[in-house]
Amino acid sequence: MRSQRLLWGSILRMALGGLGLLLILPALAPAQEEVTTALRRYKEREASTGYYEEYEVKPRRMRPFVGIPGAMRPTFPYSPKAAEIRVRAHLADSHRGVKFYEVRRCDECHVQEAEDVHTTRGNLTCRQCHGGEPIAAVNHYFSPLNPIRRHAYVCAKCHEGAGASFATYVVHEPPPGAPETRKTFPSLFYTNWFMYLLILGTMGFFVVHTAIWVGKELYHVFTERRRKPENE
Amino acid sequence: MSDQVRIIRFNAVHRLFHLFIMVTFLVQALTGLCRLLYTTAWGKAVTNFLGGYDSVSTIHNRVGVAMLLGFGVHVVYILLKVEWKALRRSLFHPDSLVPRVQDVIHLGQRLRWFVGLGPPPAFDRWTYWEKFDYWAVFWGLPLLGLTGLLLMYPLAVSRLLTGWVLNVMLLLHRAEALLAMLYIFIVHFTIGHFRHGMFPMNECMFSGSVELEEVRREKPLWIVRLEEEGKLREAVVPGPQPWFRVAYFAFGYLALAVGLYLLLILLIYRHYLEWH
Numbered sequence: 001m002r003s004q005r006l007l008w009g010s011i012l013r014m015a016l017g018g019l020g021l022l023l024i025l026p027a028l029a030p031a032q033e034e035v036t037t038a039l040r041r042y043k044e045r046e047a048s049t050g051y052y053e054e055y056e057v058k059p060r061r062m063r064p065f066v067g068i069p070g071a072m073r074p075t076f077p078y079s080p081k082a083a084e085i086r087v088r089a090h091l092a093d094s095h096r097g098v099k100f101y102e103v104r105r106c107d108e109c110h111v112q113e114a115e116d117v118h119t120t121r122g123n124l125t126c127r128q129c130h131g132g133e134p135i136a137a138v139n140h141y142f143s144p145l146n147p148i149r150r151h152a153y154v155c156a157k158c159h160e161g162a163g164a165s166f167a168t169y170v171v172h173e174p175p176p177g178a179p180e181t182r183k184t185f186p187s188l189f190y191t192n193w194f195m196y197l198l199i200l201g202t203m204g205f206f207v208v209h210t211a212i213w214v215g216k217e218l219y220h221v222f223t224e225r226r227r228k229p230e231n232e
Numbered sequence: 233m234s235d236q237v238r239i240i241r242f243n244a245v246h247r248l249f250h251l252f253i254m255v256t257f258l259v260q261a262l263t264g265l266c267r268l269l270y271t272t273a274w275g276k277a278v279t280n281f282l283g284g285y286d287s288v289s290t291i292h293n294r295v296g297v298a299m300l301l302g303f304g305v306h307v308v309y310i311l312l313k314v315e316w317k318a319l320r321r322s323l324f325h326p327d328s329l330v331p332r333v334q335d336v337i338h339l340g341q342r343l344r345w346f347v348g349l350g351p352p353p354a355f356d357r358w359t360y361w362e363k364f365d366y367w368a369v370f371w372g373l374p375l376l377g378l379t380g381l382l383l384m385y386p387l388a389v390s391r392l393l394t395g396w397v398l399n400v401m402l403l404l405h406r407a408e409a410l411l412a413m414l415y416i417f418i419v420h421f422t423i424g425h426f427r428h429g430m431f432p433m434n435e436c437m438f439s440g441s442v443e444l445e446e447v448r449r450e451k452p453l454w455i456v457r458l459e460e461e462g463k464l465r466e467a468v469v470p471g472p473q474p475w476f477r478v479a480y481f482a483f484g485y486l487a488l489a490v491g492l493y494l495l496l497i498l499l500i501y502r503h504y505l506e507w508h
Contacts, residue, residue, distance in 0.1 A: 120271050121270060121285060159386070159387060160387075162387065162390075163390060163391065165390040165391065165394050165395050166387060166390035166395045167395060168390075168394050168395035168396045169396055169398050169399060170399050173399055176403060185399070187396075187397075187400050188400055188403060191400050191403055191404060192407075192507075195403065195404065195407035195411070195507070196407075198407075199407065199410065199411045199414070202368075202411060202415060203411070203414055203415065206361075206415065206418075207418060207419065209342070209346075210418075210419055210423055212346045213427075214426070214428075216345075216346070217427060217428050218428055221428050
C-alpha cells in the first residue's frame with residue numbers, strides 16, 4: 001500500500017518536473033535542426049555578410065602578398081621605393097608616413113582615380129568606398145575593400161545583390177594602351193589595341209580614299225568648265 | 233527636275249529601314265556623347281536640357297533596345313528575301329549586297345584611277361563603298377547592341393560572366409561607337425551627299441528614285457543590265473510629290489546638320505574622348 005503511494009507520488013513528481021522543464025526549455029521546432037550545426041550557421045553568415053574569420057584571411061606567415069601572378073620573382077624583387085609602395089597596399093593605414101597628409105586632398109596625388117565613372121557620373125566621394133581615416137589599403141585583411149568582402153561591404157551599398165564576380169569590375173581602370181596593362185589587364189589591353197587599329201585603319205583608308213576621289217572629281221569638273229567656253 | 237526620267241533604287245521597306253536607323257543612330261549619338269562628355273560644359277548643358285544624366289541614360293538604353301529589335305526585323309526581312317532554292321545566284325546577284333570579287337576589282341580600279349593609271353571603275357547597282365557601309369552597320373549594330381545590353385544589366389551579367397568583362401565591354405562599346413560616328417559623319421556624308429552633283433544632299437534614299445542621267449554617270453552597268461533584261465521600262469517611276477520633297481529635304485538637312493554638329497563637338501572635345 002505504502003509502496004503503491006510512493007510509486008504514484010514519484011510519477012506525479014516526475015510529471016510535474018517534466019511539465020516544468022517543458023515550460024522552461026525553448027519550444028521544440030522543426031527549424032531548430034538547421035541551426036544546430038555551427039558549421040552551417042557559420043557558412044550562412046559568411047555568405048550573407050562576407051565576413052571571414054581572421055585566420056582565413058591573414059596571409060601566410062603574416063607576409064603581404066607582393067607578387068604579380070605569373071611573373072618570376074627575382075632575388076631582390078623591388079627597389080626600396082617600389083617595395084614601399086607595394087607594401088603600402090597591405091597596410092592598415094595606407095597613408096602612414098605621407099608628409100602633411102592631414103592638409104592634402106585625395107585627388108592631389110590620385111589624379112586619374114578621381115576621374116572615373118563612379119566619381120564623375122555617380123558623384124561618389126573617395127571615402128564612400130574607401131572608408132574613413134585611417135584609410136586601410138585595399139589588400140589589408142580587415143579593409144572593407146578587400147576582394148573577399150568588397151562586394152558585400154562596398155558594392156552592395158548601391159548595387160543591391162552584388163556578388164563577388166560583380167566586384168571584379170575594375171573601378172580604377174589602368175590606362176588600356178599602356179605596356180604595364182598587358183600584364184595587369186591583358187584582355188583590356190588587347191581589345192584596346194584591336195579597336196585602335198580598326199579605327200585607324202578604317203578611317204585612315206576611307207578618309208584618304210574619299211579625299212582623293214572628291215578632289216579629283218572637282219578638278220575634272222573645273223577643267224571641263226574652263227574648256228567649254230573655248231569650244232563654243 | 234520633274235521632267236527628268238527617274239528609276240527606282242530603294243523600295244519603301246529599304247527607305248523605312250534607313251529612316252529608322254538614321255533617327256535612332258542620331259539619337260544614340262547625341263545621348264551617347266552626352267554620357268561620354270558629361271564632364272565637359274557641353275555635355276552637362278545638353279544632358280540637363282534632356283532631363284539629366286539618368287534621363288539621358290534611359291533614352292539611350294531604350295532606343296538601343298529598339299535598334300536591336302529593328303535589326304531583328306531587318307534580318308527576318310533578309311531571310312524572307314533570299315531565294316533559298318537558287319541560293320548562290322540569289323546571294324551573288326548584282327542586286328544583292330553580298331561582296332563579290334568584282335568589288336575588290338572595282339576598288340583596285342579606283343586606286344589605279346587615283347594615280348592616273350586607268351579609267352574610274354564602272355559600277356552596277358551597288359558599289360563597293362555602299363556594300364562596306366551596309367556591312368559596317370550590319371556587324372557594328374549587333375556589337376554595340378550586345379555590349380550595350382550587357383552594360384545595362386551588370387548584376388545579372390556578373391552572375392554569368394566575370395565582372396571585369398564589363399570593363400572590356402565598355403571599351404568596345406565606346407570605341408565602336410566613336411568609329412561609327414566618325415565614319416558616318418565624315419566618310420558616309422562626304423560620299424553620299426557632298427560630292428559634285430549631289431551637294432548638299434542626295435535625295436534618293438528618301439524619294440527612292442534616282443535620275444536616269446545620274447545613274448548613267450555613276451552606275452552605267454546597272455542601266456546596261458536593266459536594258460539587257462528589258463526591265464528599264466518597269467524601273468521608271470514618277471518623281472516625288474512637291475510636298476513630299478519639301479518634307480524630306482527639310483528633314484534631311486536637319487539630320488545632316490545634327491550629324492555635322494556632333495562631328496564638330498567630337499573635334500572640339502577630342503581630348504575628353506576617353507574610351508575606357
